[in-house]
Amino acid sequence: GAVVSQHPSWVICKSGTSVKIECRSLDFQATTMFWYRQFPKQSLMLMATSNEGSKATYEQGVEKDKFLINHASLTLSTLTVTSAHPEDSSFYICSPSGRVGGNQPQHFGDGTRLSIL
Amino acid sequence: DAKTTQPTSMDCAEGRAANLPCNHSTISGNEYVYWYRQIHSQGPQYIIHGLKNNETNEMASLIITEDRKSSTLILPHATLRDTAVYYCIVRVAFYKLSFGAGTTVTVRA
Numbered sequence: 001g002a003v004v005s006q007h008p009s010w011v012i013c014k015s016g017t018s019v020k021i022e023c024r025s026l027d028f029q030a031t032t033m034f035w036y037r038q039f040p041k042q043s044l045m046l047m048a049t050s051n052e053g054s055k056a057t058y059e060q061g062v063e064k065d066k067f068l069i070n071h072a073s074l075t076l077s078t079l080t081v082t083s084a085h086p087e088d089s090s091f092y093i094c095s096p097s098g099r100v101g102g103n104q105p106q107h108f109g110d111g112t113r114l115s116i117l
Numbered sequence: 118d119a120k121t122t123q124p125t126s127m128d129c130a131e132g133r134a135a136n137l138p139c140n141h142s143t144i145s146g147n148e149y150v151y152w153y154r155q156i157h158s159q160g161p162q163y164i165i166h167g168l169k170n171n172e173t174n175e176m177a178s179l180i181i182t183e184d185r186k187s188s189t190l191i192l193p194h195a196t197l198r199d200t201a202v203y204y205c206i207v208r209v210a211f212y213k214l215s216f217g218a219g220t221t222v223t224v225r226a
Contacts, residue, residue, distance in 0.1 A: 006160070034213065043204075044161065044216040093160045095214070105151060106214055108160035 003027045006094055006109030014117055015086060021079045021112045023094030029074035030096030034106070035067075038091040050077060084116045121205045126221040135192040137220055139205030142186040148208055150181060152190045154201040155219070161204065164190065195224045 003026040011019055023033065031052050036044040048069055050056035056069040066088075068080040077096070081088055093111040098104070122140040129135040141150065149168050153161040165172055165179045167188075172179045178191040192199055204219040 004160075036216075043218050044155075046213065046215065049213065091158070095160075105163040105166055107163060111158070111160045113158070 004094065004096060004107050004109040006112055008112055009110060010113045010115075012115045012117065013084065016083055017116075018080055018082045019084055019114060021081075021092055021094070021114075023077050023079070023096065023109050025075050025096040025098070028096075028098040030071075030077065030098060031074060032097040033069075033071050033077040034095040034097065035069060035077075035079050036093045036095065036108075038093065038111075044093060081114065084114070086116045089114055089116045121207060121217055123203070123205050123217065123220045125218065126223070128223050128225055129192075129195050131197060131224050131226050132194055135195040135199065135222060135224070137190040137192075137203050137205075137222065138187065139190070140187045141205070141207045144185050144207050146185075150179065150185075150188050151206045151208065151214070152177070152179065153204045153206065153214075153216075154199075154222075155204070156198075156201045161216075164203075195222075197224050197226065200224045 005024040007022045033050045035047045037047055038044045046059050047062045048056045048058045050069045050071040052071050052074050058064045066082055071077040091111050091113050094109040095106050149166050151166040152164040155161045165174055165177050167179045167181055181188045200223050202219040202221050204216050206214055
C-alpha cells in the first residue's frame, strides 16, 4: 500500500498556540489531500479537501481561517491549527490521493493527536 | 454517496472466521464497496474493495450479494490484532470517503 507519513504523532500545547501538522506521501504524487478529524468515540469527519497549488475546500462548519491548509507540493501538505483552544483537541488524520477518479483505495496517515491545555 | 448500515459491535473468537455484515440498499450501479478498519489511535487501514464480484486478498474476503444491496467482510482466522472498528463505505469512483459509525469488533482469546 501507499506510504503516508504524518508528523507529529502527538502534541500537547498551551491554549492560544498555533500547531502545524505535516503529511507526506512518500511513494506517489498526491494531487489531492484530505484532512479529517476524529473526536473521542466518534467517527472520522472530513474537514477539508485540497488540490496541489489550489485553495482548500472546507466542509460545512469548519473554519477556514482557523484550520489553514497548505498544499504547495505533490508530496507535502500541512494543516495549521491557529490559536488552538481546548475544543480543538482531537485526532487529525491526513489522506493523500494520487488521482481524482478511479477505484483505487485511499490511504491514510497514522494521525496526530492534538491536546490543548 | 449511498449510506451503509452496520451492527454497532460484535465479538468473535480467536482463530474463528469473523463475518461482518453491511447493508447498502441504496447503492448505485457505479458505486464501489470499500472496507477499512481503524485500530485504536491509528489512521484507517484499507482492507479490500469491490464492485460486483467477490474479492479476496491476503487480509480478507468480500462477498457482495447479487443485487449489491449488502455485503459481508470475512476475516478467515481472526486474531487478537484484528480487534478494531471496521467501516463499510460505498462511493462512486471518485475520491471522497465518508465514514459512518462502523462496527466495533472484539476478538477474544
